[in-house]
Amino acid sequence: MEDKRMQAQNIILEDRERLSISSVLDVEEFCEDKITLETSLGYLEVCGADLKMNKLSVETGELTIEGEINSIIYTDESSKQKGSLLSKLFR
Numbered sequence: 001m002e003d004k005r006m007q008a009q010n011i012i013l014e015d016r017e018r019l020s021i022s023s024v025l026d027v028e029e030f031c032e033d034k035i036t037l038e039t040s041l042g043y044l045e046v047c048g049a050d051l052k053m054n055k056l057s058v059e060t061g062e063l064t065i066e067g068e069i070n071s072i073i074y075t076d077e078s079s080k081q082k083g084s085l086l087s088k089l090f091r
Helices: 086-091
Strands: 011-013 018-021 024-031 034-039 042-057 062-075
Touching: 011 062, 024 042, 024 062
Parallel strands: none
Antiparallel strands: 011 018, 018 062, 024 034, 034 042, 042 062
């Protein structure tokens, strides 16, 4: 598993409609307007509209997303919220 985290990563965006990403380790969240991925370089959020995952290869870590792509953002693993706001208030 540690070898996968050290792989180089490529991101190719074609006409804001097709996104190819390498070194994807896991899909954390998927909905029509946001996809959150764990990659070898950290968490990656893809935001847009009508997003669809067309190709996902677990063996190679390749992922293809199609739809209207508005943003691609890396986030820190430590900044991911664990649980809802209410669960944090009532600890």
